[in-house]
Amino acid sequence: LELVEMEVRELLSSYDFPGDDTPIITGSAKLALEGDTSEIGGPSIDRLMExxxxxxxEPERAIDGAFLMPIEDVFSISGRGTVVTGRVERGIVKVGEEVAIVG
Incomplete structure (x- = not known):
């Protein structure tokens, strides 16, 4: 594992990422899901999250302006109607709140 970590750090550094300062966490998601409490099981997921x-x-969110979500895709789902997807760029919207689609 130490050799793999060294190679990963070298690769990161070769692409101008801070390879020596980047945390590398070893563990097994499979073991964690199976309830394994060894060092590479559940505790490794905790270390990853930390x-x-x-x-x-944490990114700064522009919540002060009017709600703006550019539409990326549109789906027709039977029983639900038309569903749009996108990424909120600014503002907030609450469940049940009416929105206007412009464009």
Missing amino acids: ALDSYIP
Whole structure:
């Protein structure tokens, strides 16, 4: 595992990522799902979540402006009607709130 970690760090560094400072967590999601409590089971998932929480900054959300969600795709689902998908760029919307589709 140490050799693999060294190779991964070298690869990250070759693409201008901070290979030496990037946390690498070893573990098995399969073992964790099976309830294994060894070092590579459940505890490794906890370490992964802690690393993600501390290493990846929380993005700033623009919630002050009007709700804006560019539509990426449209589906017709029987029994539900037309469903649109997209990523919210700003604002907030609540369940049951009416929205206007413009465009």
